Each structure stands twice: as C-alpha cells, then as structure tokens.
Amino acid sequence: MSEDVGLRVGLFRSKDFVTGVLFAAVGFWFAFTGADYGIGSARRMGPGYFPVxxxxxxxxxxxxxxxxxxxxxxPRDPTxxxxxxxxxxxxxxxxxxxLTINRFGLAVACSACVLLAGAAGSATRWKETVIVALVMTAFSALVFVEFLGLPMRLWR
Amino acid sequence: MGLLENAALGFGVALTWNNLLYCLIGVVFGTFVGVLPGLGAVTAISMLLPFTFGLEPVGALIMLTGILYGALYGGSTSSILLNMPGTPASAVVALDGYPMAQQGRAGVALFMTAIASFVGGCTALLAVFVAAPWIVSFALSFGAPEYFSMMFLGLVAAAAAASGDLFRSIGMVLLGLLMGLIGMDIVSGARRFIFGMPILSEGLSFIVVAMAFFGLTEVIRNLETKNESPPLKPNINWRGMLPNRTEARQSIGSALRGSGVGGALGALPGAGPTISSFIAYMVEVRLSRNPERFGKGAMEGIVAPEAANNAAAQTGYVPTLTLGIPGDAVGALILGTLIMHGIAPGPRVISQHPELFWGLLASMLIANLLLLVVNIPFIGVWVRILSIPYRILYPAIMIFLCVGVFSVANSPFHVMVLGGLGAVGYLLSKLDCPASPLLLGLILGPMMEENLRRALLISRGDFTVFLTSPVSAVFLGIAALVVVLTVVSGIRRRRQNRRAPATAE
Incomplete structure (x- = not known):
C-alpha cells in the first residue's frame, strides 16, 4: 500500500538525493584539497587537519x-x-x-543595479523603476557619500 | 564591583547624547526594515551594519542593539497585519495576531506587542545584570578543551534548533565551518581554499555571507511568486489601541511568564528567540482554561511570545559577550562586529571593557523605552510603509545590499562575492537547507580550529582531554543528549506522518 506511494518521484530527482550529492561533493572537495596543505598529527596539526x-x-x-x-x-519530495x-x-x-562602482562611479552603478533588478520582477512597471533608480542614486549620494563619508565617487 | 556600581557605570555610558542618538537611530531604522515583509532581524542588522563602521565600538554595539530591538518589533507588526512574518520568531505572533487584525483589532494587538516587548526586555535585563558576572567568574577557569566543547555544543544546539531536517542543519553547520576556513591559517600562515585569488586570504567576510544568505536570497525567493499581496488598510486610531480591562488583566501574567521562558531559554547557546517564543506560546495554551480560543485571536497568544522573544534577545547577549559563543545568527553578527572592532569576546570583556559591557546592557533598557516611545505614536506610519508595493521596495533593498557590502572593505570584489553567494544561498534555500547554522559555523570555525589545536597540543595529541575535563565532558554530554532527543522526536514525527495518509485512505 504505502510502498507504491514511495515511487512517485524517482530517487535521482528527489530533494534529499540532490542535497546529499551536493553536500558529499563539497565535503569531498574540501577534504581532498585540504589534505594537500599538510595534515600533520593530532599533536601538531597542520593546516590541512581541520579541513579534512x-x-x-x-x-x-x-x-x-x-x-x-x-x-x-x-514518498519523496521532488527537487x-x-x-x-x-x-x-x-x-x-x-x-x-x-563592475561599475570603481570605473564609472555611484550614479552609474546605482542606476544599473536598480534597472537590472527591475527586470527580475514580473510586476515591475518601468516608469516607477526609473524613478526608484533616480531616487536611490540621489539618496546614496546624499547619505552614503555626503553624510557617512563612504569613499565612493558619484562620477568618474 | 557591586550591582549598583555596574548599573551606574552602564547608564553613565548609555545616557550620553551621542549614544542616545545612536540608539534612537538604530531603533527607528531597525523598525523600518523589520516592518518590511520578508526582512527579519538578521537582514536588518547586516544591511545596516555599514552605518556603524565609523562609530567607536560602544556606539556601534548600542546602535546594533537598537536595530535588533526595532527589527524584532517591526517583524511582529508585519506578522500581525499581513500574516507575513519577517523572522521565524515572529511567526508565532502571527498565529493569534493576524486573526486579531482580521477582526479589526490590529491596533490593540500592535499596542500590546509593544508593551509586551518592553516587559520582556526589562525582566530579562535584570536577570542579565545579576547573572553575567557569575557566568564570567565560571568561564574564567575555561581552557582550550572547555572552549572547544562549548562551541561544539553551541553548534549542535543551533543545528537542532533550526527547523526541519537534522541532516541538513548539521550539513549547513559543517559547510559554514568550512567556509570559515577560507583564507590565511593563523598558525602556519598557509593560505587555504582561496581559489587562486590572493584577496581571499583575508577570509570570507561574515557580513557578505549574511547579506547574501539573508538578504539577496530572500529577495530572489520573494520574486518567485507573481502576485503581489494586496495592501491592507487597517483602521488604527488611539481609542482602538487600548485593551479592555479583562484583556489587560489576562496579559500581565502572560507577559511575565513569557519573559521568564524567553529569559531562561535565550541564554542557552543555540536556543535563541525562535524556540523561546514557540515554547512561551505552548505554555500559554497549556495553562489556559479555554485553549480553544488560541489561533483565533487570543491576547495571551501574542503577548507571551512577544515578551519571550525580546527577553531571549536580551539574555542571548550573555553567551555572546561573556563566552564568545553566539546563540543564533543575530548573536553571530554581534560577535563578528566585536571582533571587527578589535575586541576579543570572552570572559575578559567585562574586566577589560567594563564601559562597553555595562553600557550595552543599560542601552538595552533605553532601547526598550525608545521602542515604546517611538512605536506607539508611529504605529500608523509603520502600517503605511507596509502598503508600499514590493516592486518598488526590492530595487531599493538591492542598493542597500550592494553599498553595504562594498563599504565593508571598499572593494568591488566583495560585491561580486555577494552576487555569487546569493545564488548559492538561493539554491540551498530551495533544497530546504537553513542558513542560520551556516552563519554560526562560519563565525565559530576559526575559533574552533584554534581551540582544538591548542587543546591537543597541550594534551600531546590525546583526545581524551575533552572527557577528562569535567566541564568539557558535561558540555559534550549535553550535546549528545540534544542530538538523541532531536533524532527521537524526528523519528516520532515521521511515524506520525506515515500513519496519517494511511488513515486517510
């Protein structure tokens, strides 16, 4: 009865399997790379001991x-x-x-960031997003550069 | 030093104009971010952390505390009004708060959560003032093995406290520990896991990781769904905010019980506000004469968890500051900030930086007070913020994340790392892997390795040192117990789930 329910999602497409493979691969990579740093002994640990x-x-x-x-x-949860x-x-x-902050300054970076972010949402109305870009650039210039004195240039 | 002297020293620091201002700014901004749906205290703190970089350590910590309190309270606001909790801790408040809002009692719910936060905070503060020196005198005798075992317990508890699968949360702790190893090894000077990028030898900044996993990842997840939540227009006026007499009477006991539960559990490493607000809620349901009212807008159901939440946030500072073991992701951020300002957390903080420790505690009380003063008149303003559509908010959030990360080291490289880690965080969150254990592991990783090395160096490679020291053995024993209990309750839940579909057929 319940055995049949378990076969709804194949093993390889189940969420647990994918997570497990991910963990195992990352763990293996760290351990494998770490072994090269020198394991040492428990008494005198090398830089590789803990990572391994x-x-x-x-x-x-x-x-x-x-x-x-x-x-x-x-039943397995699907990925x-x-x-x-x-x-x-x-x-x-x-x-x-x-990419743009050091080359072109804050104004370009803020605008690029907001406009690309706007493209991410499905509810975006472009007129609003352009206004948000302008407002956020002005806000950043005022608060981050003028008031907080973060080392960023508005233009470059 | 006596209790009164400590308190006097603390308030002397906290009541300077500068620090009061930092506290106020923190509370206001924290509430602002906390109110925004889907953004919790961790996000609020990591987003606003860059604003504290220019301050001296005391001022920075005071502002962070203000942000934390504000964010916790703001989180409850969005839970109650929209049923969209920003933090797991405030999810409990939504259970009864949202039904209250639907019944048109949002005003009184928001008013009572503000009062409950205040009561919780004050009660816990008293406990901290008394308990902290005692814990410190105990912790001063700790050596490397004890520290290692304590951190081990902290990580195990954090993994057990994270909701969901123990396999996943342990995996995330380990992943965090590994990410913490990226960079220069302090003992040998070897550069590890830097992927050929010399800039990574400073290590992965915890702020970048926190903003990626709690900020960027959340924004991506929020954009998955197409439909925007309809803005709510609750009717809030002064008269509607005051509770009637029976409600007020019911609430006193609940607030005190909640404070007790939260204060006690918050001090345990790994427990933190989330668990304590759940337990406070359960206590109220058990004690109530008519438990069927819960979930339908019972006043006790919001007062107790909210008091517990704040009390736990307060006592959570004790292990963070005195032992250097954060109880949750927020504690981890506070710890990271301390280290960044060159203050080594641990039992010596109180003797070396008394003005910082007591000043911070005193400023917590002031933050609580400001919360009350700022929030009750401005509840209407916070509610209006909730009606800003998300499509306008999230691009602004993106700017905060980018500028914040950039200002950590004035390096565009960190911003790129934010982008990459945000994608990783999204993948992990889709696979139901909780982010808090990872952040805790990340911050504790280097300290754990150092103490393990030192302990085994002294014991000449003998691992039994962790069991022959009684304190260390107790910590490891509790850790084992936590694992066993979590596994057993997990198996029981699985069994129940298995039975449920069978009976449904």
Whole structure:
C-alpha cells in the first residue's frame, strides 16, 4: 500500500538525493584539497587537519542523506524548480554594481543595479523603476557619500 | 564591583547624547526594515551594519542593539497585519495576531506587542545584570578543551534548533565551518581554499555571507511568486489601541511568564528567540482554561511570545559577550562586529571593557523605552510603509545590499562575492537547507580550529582531554543528549506522518 506511494518521484530527482550529492561533493572537495596543505598529527596539526576532518564529516552527512532517501518507503519530495529569471537578473544587478562602482562611479552603478533588478520582477512597471533608480542614486549620494563619508565617487 | 556600581557605570555610558542618538537611530531604522515583509532581524542588522563602521565600538554595539530591538518589533507588526512574518520568531505572533487584525483589532494587538516587548526586555535585563558576572567568574577557569566543547555544543544546539531536517542543519553547520576556513591559517600562515585569488586570504567576510544568505536570497525567493499581496488598510486610531480591562488583566501574567521562558531559554547557546517564543506560546495554551480560543485571536497568544522573544534577545547577549559563543545568527553578527572592532569576546570583556559591557546592557533598557516611545505614536506610519508595493521596495533593498557590502572593505570584489553567494544561498534555500547554522559555523570555525589545536597540543595529541575535563565532558554530554532527543522526536514525527495518509485512505 504505502510502498507504491514511495515511487512517485524517482530517487535521482528527489530533494534529499540532490542535497546529499551536493553536500558529499563539497565535503569531498574540501577534504581532498585540504589534505594537500599538510595534515600533520593530532599533536601538531597542520593546516590541512581541520579541513579534512570537517570536509569528511560533511561528505558523510551527504552520504547519509543519500542513504536515507534510498532506503525510505515514504514518498519523496521532488527537487523544486529553480526560478532562473529572478535569480539571473538579481545576481546580474549585484555584479553590475560591482563592475561599475570603481570605473564609472555611484550614479552609474546605482542606476544599473536598480534597472537590472527591475527586470527580475514580473510586476515591475518601468516608469516607477526609473524613478526608484533616480531616487536611490540621489539618496546614496546624499547619505552614503555626503553624510557617512563612504569613499565612493558619484562620477568618474 | 557591586550591582549598583555596574548599573551606574552602564547608564553613565548609555545616557550620553551621542549614544542616545545612536540608539534612537538604530531603533527607528531597525523598525523600518523589520516592518518590511520578508526582512527579519538578521537582514536588518547586516544591511545596516555599514552605518556603524565609523562609530567607536560602544556606539556601534548600542546602535546594533537598537536595530535588533526595532527589527524584532517591526517583524511582529508585519506578522500581525499581513500574516507575513519577517523572522521565524515572529511567526508565532502571527498565529493569534493576524486573526486579531482580521477582526479589526490590529491596533490593540500592535499596542500590546509593544508593551509586551518592553516587559520582556526589562525582566530579562535584570536577570542579565545579576547573572553575567557569575557566568564570567565560571568561564574564567575555561581552557582550550572547555572552549572547544562549548562551541561544539553551541553548534549542535543551533543545528537542532533550526527547523526541519537534522541532516541538513548539521550539513549547513559543517559547510559554514568550512567556509570559515577560507583564507590565511593563523598558525602556519598557509593560505587555504582561496581559489587562486590572493584577496581571499583575508577570509570570507561574515557580513557578505549574511547579506547574501539573508538578504539577496530572500529577495530572489520573494520574486518567485507573481502576485503581489494586496495592501491592507487597517483602521488604527488611539481609542482602538487600548485593551479592555479583562484583556489587560489576562496579559500581565502572560507577559511575565513569557519573559521568564524567553529569559531562561535565550541564554542557552543555540536556543535563541525562535524556540523561546514557540515554547512561551505552548505554555500559554497549556495553562489556559479555554485553549480553544488560541489561533483565533487570543491576547495571551501574542503577548507571551512577544515578551519571550525580546527577553531571549536580551539574555542571548550573555553567551555572546561573556563566552564568545553566539546563540543564533543575530548573536553571530554581534560577535563578528566585536571582533571587527578589535575586541576579543570572552570572559575578559567585562574586566577589560567594563564601559562597553555595562553600557550595552543599560542601552538595552533605553532601547526598550525608545521602542515604546517611538512605536506607539508611529504605529500608523509603520502600517503605511507596509502598503508600499514590493516592486518598488526590492530595487531599493538591492542598493542597500550592494553599498553595504562594498563599504565593508571598499572593494568591488566583495560585491561580486555577494552576487555569487546569493545564488548559492538561493539554491540551498530551495533544497530546504537553513542558513542560520551556516552563519554560526562560519563565525565559530576559526575559533574552533584554534581551540582544538591548542587543546591537543597541550594534551600531546590525546583526545581524551575533552572527557577528562569535567566541564568539557558535561558540555559534550549535553550535546549528545540534544542530538538523541532531536533524532527521537524526528523519528516520532515521521511515524506520525506515515500513519496519517494511511488513515486517510
């Protein structure tokens, strides 16, 4: 009865499996890279000792997750779909700020950041977003540069 | 030093004009960010942290405390009005607060949460004034093994306290510890995990990680859904805010019980405000003569968790400041700020920086008072902020995140890291991995490694040192107990879930 329910989502597409693989891979990478730094002994630990232990532990936790979801008879949660659109544009908006701040100054960086962020949302009304860009640039210039004295130039 | 002298010293520091101003600014901005739906105390603190960079350590901490209190209170406001809790801690307040708002009693709910916060904060403060020196005298005898075991317990408790799957939260603690190792190794000077980028040898800034995982990730998640929540127009006026006599009488006991629960649990590493507000709520349900009222707008249901929430936030500072072990993500941020200002947290903070410690405690009381003064007249303003549509808010939030991260080291590189980590945080949050344990691990990682090394160096590589020291053994024993209890309750819940669909068929 309940055995059949468990097969609704395949093992490889289950959330636990994906998480487990991710943990195991990251843990393995840290442990493997860490081993190169020199493990030393418990008495005189090298820079690699702690990373190998913790990385190994993370790897085990990942394997544990994989094992648990492989053995379970309960229905597995599917891996959720990533919403690539907001993910891409919001990351892009941050990166754009980083790329432009030193080269072109705060005004360009703020505008680029707000406009790209605006592209991320589905409810965006562009007229509003342009106003937000202008207001936020003015606000940043006033508060961050003038008032707080953060070392940023408005123009460059 | 006597209690009164300490208090006098503290208020002497806290009552200077500058510090009062910092406190006020913190409370106002904290409430502002906390009110915004989906942004909690951790986000508020990390977003506003750059504003405190220019201040001296005491002023910076006082402002952060103000931000924390404001954000906690603001979080309850959005829970009550929109049923959109900014923090897990204020999710409990939504259980009864939102029904109250639907019944047109939003004003009285907001008024009572403000009062309950105040009561919780004041009660806990008294406890802290008395308990802190005692904890310090105990902690002064700690050596490396004790510190290591205590941090171990803190991390285990944080993993157990994070809602959901123990596997995932332990994994996130470990991931945080590993991320904390990025950079220069203090002992050998070796650069680890820097991916060929020399700039990473300073390590990954906790502020960048916090803003990525609690700020950027949240914004991405909020943009997943297409529909905007309809703005609510609650009717709030002065008369509607005052509770009637029975409500007032019911609330006194609840507020005090909530303060007790929160104050006691908040001091435990890893417990923090979330758990304590849940437990305070459960206590009220158990004690109530007619528990069926809960979930439908019971006054006790908002007063007790809100008092507990604030009390726990207050006593949570004790392990953070005196032991250097933060109880939750907020504590981790406070700890990071201390370290950034060159103050090593630990039992010596009180003797070396008495003005900082007692001044901070005193300023908590003042923050509570300001919260009351600022919030009750301005509840209407906060409510109006809630009606700003998210499509206008989030680009502004993005600017705050970018400028904030940039100003950590005036480096565009950190901003790029924010973008990358935000994407990672989004992926992890889609996989139900909680972010708080990661942040705690990140900050404790280097300290844990250092103490492990020192402990084993002294014991000549003998691992039994962690069990032969009684204090350390007790910490490890409690950690084991926490794991066992969490696993057992998890298995029981799974069994119940399994039975539930079977009976439904």
């Amino acid at each position: 232990v913790i990385g190994g532990a993370l790897c085990l936790v990942g394997l544990g997750l994989i094992l648990r979801t492989s053995l379970t008879r309960l 959720p779909r990533l919403h690539v659109w907001p993910l891409f544009f919001l990351t892009a908006s941050v990166v754009a700020f980083g």
